[in-house]
Amino acid sequence: MNDSSEKQSGLSVLDRPNSYIGKTVPRPNLGRLMQGRGQYVSDMVLPRMAHVVFLRSPYAHARILKIDATEAKAMPGVIAVVTGAELAKVITPWVGVLSHLKGLKSAPQHAIATDRACWQGEAVAAIVATGRALAEDAAELVSVDYEELVPVTDMRTALDPETPVIHPELGDNLAFERNLDAGAVDQAFKDSDEVVEAKFVFGRHTGVTLEPRAVLADWNSGEERLTVYLGTQAPHMVQNIAAMHLGLDEAQVRVVCKDVGGSFGIKVHIYADEMATLALSKLLRRPVKFVADRVESFNTDIHARDHVCKARIGVSKNGTINAFEIDDVTGIGPYSMYPRTSAIEANQVINLVGGPYTTQNYRARTRVVFQNKNVTCQYRGVGHPIACSITEGLVDLAAQRIGMDPIEIRRRNLIRDDAYPCGSPSGLKFEALSHHASLDKLIAMMNYDALRAEQAELRKRGIYRGIGIASFIEVTNPSAAFYGVGGARISSQDGVAVRLDATGRVICQTSITEQGQGSESLTAQIVGSVLGVSMGRVRVILGDTDNTPYGGGTWASRGAGIGGEAALQAAKVLRKNILDVAAAILQAKPHDLDIIDNAVVDVQGGQQRIELHELARVVYFRPDTLPPGFQPELMATRHFVPREYPFAFTNGIQASWLEVDTQAGFIKLLKHWVVEDCGTIINPQLVDEQIRGGVVQGLGAALYEHCIYDERGQLTNANMADYLVPMSGEMPDIDVGHIVSPTLDGELGAKGAGEAGTAAAAAAVTNAVNDALSPFNVTVTEIPLTPRVILTALGRI
Amino acid sequence: MTNPTPISLTVNGESVSAQVLPRLNLADFLREHLGLTGTHVGCEHGVCGACTVRVNGDIVRACLLLAVQAEDASVETIEGLSDSGEISDLQAAFQNRNALQCGYCTPGMLMAAQDILTHEPQADREQIREHLSGNYCRCTGYHAIVDAVEATARARSGQAR
Numbered sequence: 023m024n025d026s027s028e029k030q031s032g033l034s035v036l037d038r039p040n041s042y043i044g045k046t047v048p049r050p051n052l053g054r055l056m057q058g059r060g061q062y063v064s065d066m067v068l069p070r071m072a073h074v075v076f077l078r079s080p081y082a083h084a085r086i087l088k089i090d091a092t093e094a095k096a097m098p099g100v101i102a103v104v105t106g107a108e109l110a111k112v113i114t115p116w117v118g119v120l121s122h123l124k125g126l127k128s129a130p131q132h133a134i135a136t137d138r139a140c141w142q143g144e145a146v147a148a149i150v151a152t153g154r155a156l157a158e159d160a161a162e163l164v165s166v167d168y169e170e171l172v173p174v175t176d177m178r179t180a181l182d183p184e185t186p187v188i189h190p191e192l193g194d195n196l197a198f199e200r201n202l203d204a205g206a207v208d209q210a211f212k213d214s215d216e217v218v219e220a221k222f223v224f225g226r227h228t229g230v231t232l233e234p235r236a237v238l239a240d241w242n243s244g245e246e247r248l249t250v251y252l253g254t255q256a257p258h259m260v261q262n263i264a265a266m267h268l269g270l271d272e273a274q275v276r277v278v279c280k281d282v283g284g285s286f287g288i289k290v291h292i293y294a295d296e297m298a299t300l301a302l303s304k305l306l307r308r309p310v311k312f313v314a315d316r317v318e319s320f321n322t323d324i325h326a327r328d329h330v331c332k333a334r335i336g337v338s339k340n341g342t343i344n345a346f347e348i349d350d351v352t353g354i355g356p357y358s359m360y361p362r363t364s365a366i367e368a369n370q371v372i373n374l375v376g377g378p379y380t381t382q383n384y385r386a387r388t389r390v391v392f393q394n395k396n397v398t399c400q401y402r403g404v405g406h407p408i409a410c411s412i413t414e415g416l417v418d419l420a421a422q423r424i425g426m427d428p429i430e431i432r433r434r435n436l437i438r439d440d441a442y443p444c445g446s447p448s449g450l451k452f453e454a455l456s457h458h459a460s461l462d463k464l465i466a467m468m469n470y471d472a473l474r475a476e477q478a479e480l481r482k483r484g485i486y487r488g489i490g491i492a493s494f495i496e497v498t499n500p501s502a503a504f505y506g507v508g509g510a511r512i513s514s515q516d517g518v519a520v521r522l523d524a525t526g527r528v529i530c531q532t533s534i535t536e537q538g539q540g541s542e543s544l545t546a547q548i549v550g551s552v553l554g555v556s557m558g559r560v561r562v563i564l565g566d567t568d569n570t571p572y573g574g575g576t577w578a579s580r581g582a583g584i585g586g587e588a589a590l591q592a593a594k595v596l597r598k599n600i601l602d603v604a605a606a607i608l609q610a611k612p613h614d615l616d617i618i619d620n621a622v623v624d625v626q627g628g629q630q631r632i633e634l635h636e637l638a639r640v641v642y643f644r645p646d647t648l649p650p651g652f653q654p655e656l657m658a659t660r661h662f663v664p665r666e667y668p669f670a671f672t673n674g675i676q677a678s679w680l681e682v683d684t685q686a687g688f689i690k691l692l693k694h695w696v697v698e699d700c701g702t703i704i705n706p707q708l709v710d711e712q713i714r715g716g717v718v719q720g721l722g723a724a725l726y727e728h729c730i731y732d733e734r735g736q737l738t739n740a741n742m743a744d745y746l747v748p749m750s751g752e753m754p755d756i757d758v759g760h761i762v763s764p765t766l767d768g769e770l771g772a773k774g775a776g777e778a779g780t781a782a783a784a785a786a787v788t789n790a791v792n793d794a795l796s797p798f799n800v801t802v803t804e805i806p807l808t809p810r811v812i813l814t815a816l817g818r819i
Numbered sequence: 820m821t822n823p824t825p826i827s828l829t830v831n832g833e834s835v836s837a838q839v840l841p842r843l844n845l846a847d848f849l850r851e852h853l854g855l856t857g858t859h860v861g862c863e864h865g866v867c868g869a870c871t872v873r874v875n876g877d878i879v880r881a882c883l884l885l886a887v888q889a890e891d892a893s894v895e896t897i898e899g900l901s902d903s904g905e906i907s908d909l910q911a912a913f914q915n916r917n918a919l920q921c922g923y924c925t926p927g928m929l930m931a932a933q934d935i936l937t938h939e940p941q942a943d944r945e946q947i948r949e950h951l952s953g954n955y956c957r958c959t960g961y962h963a964i965v966d967a968v969e970a971t972a973r974a975r976s977g978q979a980r
């Protein structure tokens with residue numbers, strides 16, 4: 023009934039006068055950040071706060087024989103030196119497995135290594151002092167006797183019988199294996215005119231958030247409560263896990279997340295050193311702060327990718343793709359990361375390869391192996407850049423083999439836009455995608471034919487430019503299918519509470535978090551639009567387990583789709599409640615009233631009847647004037663999780679235009695285009711900037727970023743001078759376009775957009791490089807595409 | 820070596836005297852001694868630009884300068900530039916263009932941007948990209964930042980004419 027006014031005026035709940043949906047409005051919280059008034063964990067100071075510094079193993083694999091901290095403990099200002107065994111009395115170890123990833127195994131991991139260090143950088147002791155520099159001085163005085171063990175560093179030989187087993191109790195170095203065989207793969211290859219094979223290599227890289235990981239833990243023994251200030255994407259998950267391993271009740275743990283200096287999946291995990299900091303606060307009964315330095319970040323922030331994948335594609339002369347097959351292996355470090363596990367990326371690769379295309383013939387195997395390097399886990403794009411690079415690389419190779427334009431082969435094989443709903447051979451369900459509309463739009467945006475002409479012209483002059491195309495699908499809005507079904511207490515639902523305060527302003531508490539994507543903005547936009555309240559009057563509170571509804575947080579491109587829908591539903595209820603109050607005050611019928619521009623108005627004629635601040639005044643201070651028995655409710659809470667589809671898939675396509683210096687091996691990016699379909703767009707600018715940021719992370723992986731380990735398991739470039747990241751001078755302008763296919767799983771229709779950019783950027787670049795190098799008859803299928811890789815392919819070195 | 824040394828300098832126009840360890844860098848001095856946490860620390864070895872501040876009018880990396888080297892200097896931080904209104908138009912352009920996401924690079928980025936706007940007011944996109952190449956941003960992909968700086972350059976030169 024409460025929708026009747028909207029029905030009368032012919033407007034949906036989002037499509038109202040002064041709606042903010044679909045509009046570019048500036049984010050409300052930027053002033054603080056631009057003036058240096060943000061509050062990141064690294065900025066925080068508490069009374070009696072101590073600083074912890076971790077002494078870390080210099081070896082990839084070593085037994086800890088003896089730790090002597092006598093001298094360090096005697097230093098003035100040193101509060102404690104704590105070993106793994108000592109800390110284990112306060113905090114229990116964990117095992118990073120999920121029950122739905124059948125067969126996934128891992129070994130118990132301690133907050134601080136107890137008897138053995140399994141990667142270079144694993145903490146072996148904690149030094150707590152009154153200052154960070156002092157703790158670092160003291161750390162130098164702690165002596166550790168190690169017995170070096172043979173490290174397992176090459177994932178390709180990790181399963182060989184002669185390779186030592188890192189955790190003997192597990193039997194072998196295989197953490198997880200998954201096999202899939204769908205359709206009639208052998209027959210499809212037999213029926214193909216051409217079968218093209220390639221080996222794809224994906225270097226290890228990492229997130230390099232500009233603010234390193236930081237945590238401030240404050241155990242208040244008087245309250246028996248632990249407050250954890252942490253830049254995390256999932257506060258309730260951290261609350262649950264901290265409580266579980268510290269022997270506390272969840273109610274005894276509060277997680278507060280203020281400003282976060284970048285996350286991208288890096289800050290959604292449970293890190294051993296952060297858990298150790300929590301335990302130290304409890305042990306020492308005072309606030310303890312840990313801020314990773316950059317070397318520690320490189321050695322301990324999760325790494326990602328590190329896959330080697332043999333793959334092949336079968337194609338007919340007419341361009342029909344008949345089958346895909348992959349055999350993938352990935353090295354994840356010595357433990358499966360907790361609690362999301364390190365098998366998800368490989369699992370995603372299997373799920374996603376071939377995803378945009380019609381063929382139902384698909385065989386895949388992945389093996390996830392342990393090694394003595396830093397752990398890998400979910401980083402922006404999780405599996406997508408790998409699956410996309412393999413798929414799109416194969417499609418281009420097939421096109422090249424049969425002499426077909428890369429656009430044409432995609433036209434012939436991408437799932438038709440009118441074929442939905444449908445599914446993939448790996449079992450994915452697609453509600454509504456727009457591969458062909460996206461392709462058409464991309465071609466128009468980039469002026470494909472003109473670029474081809476320019477390319478041909480320049481080639482005559484010895485200038486080698488290339489065009490690379492990559493279609494993709496992206497998993498967004500995950501339901502419980504991601505983690506919940508596997509037994510992890512990671513919520514897939516989110517909640518939003520909205521209330522009208524006594525001055526007619528709106529306060530909104532949401533369980534999603536903000537790391538710069540614009541969660542606050544999109545929440546305020548939705549709530550303001552539904553309520554008819556100006557955005558400037560909506561204040562959003564997030565990132566505090568004491569003060570928000572329970573929910574998952576912001577990861578896996580879920581904030582807008584899931585948190586946004588909860589905000590929409592909560593605001594609808596509040597709106598109804600406000601109109602009920604207005605009707606009582608005005609002796610009118612609720613459905614004859616609407617809220618526009620912070621005031622209740624007549625639906626007919628639009629005349630203003632009562633301003634919201636006046637309505638709130640009556641409710642809060644003169645309830646005696648309301649009809650007897652009428653109780654206003656100016657606060658409403660709603661929760662949401664998608665139920666129709668386990669994931670809301672999005673799709674899109676990217677193109678890269680670049681030049682290869684065939685003498686020096688350098689690649690110059692000239693331009694990049696993206697068309698993507700994230701359903702309803704709440705704020706076009708925020709979506710575009712998510713895409714651009716994501717693209718550049720993908721470009722970094724494509725060209726520069728690489729955690730380079732030597733054969734002894736030493737990370738050789740653990741600093742920002744040697745680990746190259748994209749800087750503004752090397753990055754191109756990025757044009758973004760959209761197709762809109764809303765999800766019907768919810769009223770808002772929004773799907774995620776945070777990882778689309780990362781998904782296909784490397785694939786587009788690699789395809790463009792191969793296109794540029796086609797006159798030389800060479801193919802590169804390894805990233806990062808460093809000058810060495812290019813020159814090796816060209817036979818110049 | 821380990822004894823505190825007295826220093827006096829001007830920070831955002833205020834005279835400051837302090838006793839500091841000779842090894843203390845300027846970024847930590849600003850953040851920990853003066854509570855000016857707008858100067859961020861990203862790498863502590865001069866690569867990321869998050870700690871960019873102005874010393875005697877020039878932009879420098881506060882993590883590469885010792886506090887004792889700033890003796891008698893005039894140091895300006897993001898807090899100072901914000902309070903004086905010197906970069907309010909640039910900040911407005913950043914806001915309109917959503918040229919920041921997490922905001923961690925932003926104080927340093929604004930410092931570097933104001934530097935090129937001051938010294939090369941006619942800079943084009945390419946020059947802006949070049950000038951900002953010492954400031955790492957993981958979130959934005961730079962496009963929006965370049966747009967915001969370019970828009971400010973155009974607006975300022977429009978006013979100057």
Ligand code: FES
Nearest residue numbers: 861862863868882
């Ligand atoms: S912290 Fe100074 S340049 Fe990175």
Ligand code: FES
Nearest residue numbers: 920924956957958
């Ligand atoms: S906005 Fe996050 S690093 Fe630039």
